[in-house]
Amino acid sequence: MPVRSRPSRAVVRRRRAALLAVAAVALVALVVGAAVGAGGGSGGESAPATQRTAAVVGALGRARAEVARMPLEQQVGQLLIVAFSGTRAPAYVLRALRERRVAGVILFGGNAPSAGSVRALTAQLRRAARAGGGPPPIVCLDQEGGAIRTLRFAPSAIGQAGQATPGAAAAAAGATARALKAVGVNVVLGPVADVVSGVSGSVMASRAYPGGGAAAAASTGAAVRAYLRAGVQPVVKHFPGLGGATVNTDDGPATVSRTRAELAGDLQPFRTAFAAGAPLAMLSHARYPALDRERIASQSHAIATGLLRGQLGFDGVVMTDSLEAAAALAPARGDVGAAAVRSLTAGADLLLMTGPGSFPLVRDAVTDAARHSPTVRGRVVEAAARALTLRRHLAE
Numbered sequence: 001m002p003v004r005s006r007p008s009r010a011v012v013r014r015r016r017a018a019l020l021a022v023a024a025v026a027l028v029a030l031v032v033g034a035a036v037g038a039g040g041g042s043g044g045e046s047a048p049a050t051q052r053t054a055a056v057v058g059a060l061g062r063a064r065a066e067v068a069r070m071p072l073e074q075q076v077g078q079l080l081i082v083a084f085s086g087t088r089a090p091a092y093v094l095r096a097l098r099e100r101r102v103a104g105v106i107l108f109g110g111n112a113p114s115a116g117s118v119r120a121l122t123a124q125l126r127r128a129a130r131a132g133g134g135p136p137p138i139v140c141l142d143q144e145g146g147a148i149r150t151l152r153f154a155p156s157a158i159g160q161a162g163q164a165t166p167g168a169a170a171a172a173a174g175a176t177a178r179a180l181k182a183v184g185v186n187v188v189l190g191p192v193a194d195v196v197s198g199v200s201g202s203v204m205a206s207r208a209y210p211g212g213g214a215a216a217a218a219s220t221g222a223a224v225r226a227y228l229r230a231g232v233q234p235v236v237k238h239f240p241g242l243g244g245a246t247v248n249t250d251d252g253p254a255t256v257s258r259t260r261a262e263l264a265g266d267l268q269p270f271r272t273a274f275a276a277g278a279p280l281a282m283l284s285h286a287r288y289p290a291l292d293r294e295r296i297a298s299q300s301h302a303i304a305t306g307l308l309r310g311q312l313g314f315d316g317v318v319m320t321d322s323l324e325a326a327a328a329l330a331p332a333r334g335d336v337g338a339a340a341v342r343s344l345t346a347g348a349d350l351l352l353m354t355g356p357g358s359f360p361l362v363r364d365a366v367t368d369a370a371r372h373s374p375t376v377r378g379r380v381v382e383a384a385a386r387a388l389t390l391r392r393h394l395a396e
Contacts, residue, residue, distance in 0.1 A: 063385035063392075070100070070384075072377075076366050077101035078384035079344065081138060081319075081352045082359045085110055087117045089124055092359075097128035097137055101363070103387050104138025106354060107185070112141070112151050115183050122184025135391040138350075140187035140235070143176050144207055154179035160192055160209050166222035169209060173223035177230030186232060186394045189282065191223040193236045193269035194243035201246045203254070208243060213268035220269040224276040233394065235319055236273040237282035239308055240297060241266030249285035249327035253296075260290045271312060279316045279390060281308065283348060285327035295346070296331060299339070304347030317390050319350040324358060337365025344369075345376060349383035 067075055080102045084090050089097075089105070096102040105125060112118045122139050129137045141150040146159025156163075156172035163169045173191065180188055196202040197212040209219040220236065227234040240263060242249070244256035258266065270281065283298040291307065292300040298320050308314050320343045322328070323336050332338035340351045340362040353362055370377040 059389050059392075060385055063388045064381065067381050067384045067388060072367060072370060072380075073363075074100045075380050075384045076363060076370065078103050078387045079349065079351050079366065079380065080359065080363060081106055081140065081350055082356070083108065083354050084356050087111060087113065087121055089121065089128070094124070094128040096359075097125060097134070098132035100129075100132050100134045102137070102359075103350065103391065104140065104187075106189075106352060107139065107141040107150055108354075109150055109152070115151075115153055118151065118183040118185070126184070135388065136186065136394040138187050138391060138394065139185050140189055141180075141185055142189045143180060143185075144190045144192055145172055145176065146206070148207060151179070151183070151185075154183075159207060160190075160219075161206050163219060164210055166218045169219035170222040170226040173226035173234075174230055177227045177232040180232050181230060187235060187280070188227060188232050189235045189237065191220050191227075191234060191236060191273075192238070193220045193273055194238060194241050195266045195269065196243040199244050199246075202243050203245050203248045204243050209269075213265040217268040217272040221272040221276040224273045224278045228277055233279050233390070234273075235280040235282050236270060236278045238284035238286075238297075238321060239270055239281050240284065240288065240291065240303060241270070242284045242286055245284075245286050247327075249321065250325045252326045253330050254286040254327055256284075256286050256288050258288070258290060263288065263290060267312070270314075274312065274314050274316075280319055280350075281314060281316065282319045282321055282352075283308075283343070285321050285325050295342075296327060298328060298348065299331060299342040299346050301346045304343075309347060315386075317349045317386050318347055320348045320352050322352055322354040323362065324353065324355045335365075337361045341365055341369045341376065344379050344383065349386045 077100055081104050082093060082102050083106050084093050093105065111121060125137050125139060143149050143151060143154065144160055145156035146162065148159065155175040158172060163172050192204065192208045194204045194208045195213050195216050196205045196208045209216045224234050243266060244258045245254040247254040283304055285296050285298050287296045288303065292302045297303045304318060308318065323339050328339045329336065332342060336358045343351060344366060351362055353359060370380045
């Protein structure tokens with residue numbers, strides 16, 4: 001787990017060098033579309049390490065150079081996922097896409113009554129981004145299966161809890177991905193990688209794969225591979241595992257009072273997902289006293305950077321859960337902009353907003369923080385480069 005004491009500069013340099021080597025493995029799926037290992041996974045690697053390193057470093061280097069040429073408002077925009085009402089994107093969203101001041105959108109049921117309406121909407125969003133010379137926008141939604149389906153007309157009618165084997169998980173994910181891709185959705189907020197076995201009253205019991213850590217890991221890995229084969233980018237969630245929570249973080253603060261040993265078991269599905277090539281991970285808004293006594297995971301440098309990136313070696317794109325969730329707003333005293341800045345500095349790359357009114361609040365808070373803090377400005381540039389690299393490889 002993260003070391004509390006401050007390391008020497010020499011140790012920091014050695015750690016950074018080691019992380020860069022591991023990062024090359026994790027991000028190559030975004031660059032060349034291959035399934036790769038990250039954080040010690042097994043199999044799936046087809047290119048020599050030196051070739052992977054060169055490809056990844058080159059792609060991120062080009063992205064950083066592109067971000068460096070952007071004004072600050074556009075740099076911040078690469079981090080922002082916004083929401084809106086209706087089946088047509090409002091003028092301010094289209095303008096922000098054309099001006100490269102948002103990275104993408106999240107859709108909800110009111111945006112998506114039919115396959116035809118979603119196709120028209122996603123085409124509208126892509127045209128706006130293309131008009132501004134940008135890569136395809138992220139178009140994401142929840143489609144876990146069962147009751148958790150933004151697109152009610154699309155698979156899977158069976159939720160993850162009813163997918164008892166890796167084969168079933170792969171079949172459901174594949175069918176879901178094909179349906180999403182057909183209507184222009186390129187990022188799915190799933191699979192759920194939480195472990196609920198042995199937890200009485202887990203809030204994730206109806207949404208997670210059955211079984212313990214090993215069983216959930218096998219199904220999570222199978223789902224990730226199926227999504228990637230179909231051309232949809234999966235977001236594994238909710239890191240470092242929300243199975244031990246009995247309160248939904250959308251509704252209120254939640255604490256996962258599991259030991260470090262128990263949490264190590266909860267990490268199994270995430271390790272397997274990264275080994276399978278998962279390009280995105282979503283941070284939980286719960287508190288994990290065994291890992292960080294003071295901060296929720298989405299606002300914890302120890303978890304989002306020390307554990308996820310440092311110990312597990314993940315260097316893909318890290319996304320927050322909804323910034324409007326009650327558990328995210330509680331530490332920020334209800335200020336969604338402050339919650340966004342806390343998550344960014346902790347290590348998040350994409351800031352997910354689920355309320356239409358949050359866009360200007362988050363945009364202005366992050367921009368102001370970056371103007372006044374070189375540390376925050378550095379995080380903006382690094383996060384924007386990762387997000388831009390992802391978007392360069394999204395299917396049109």
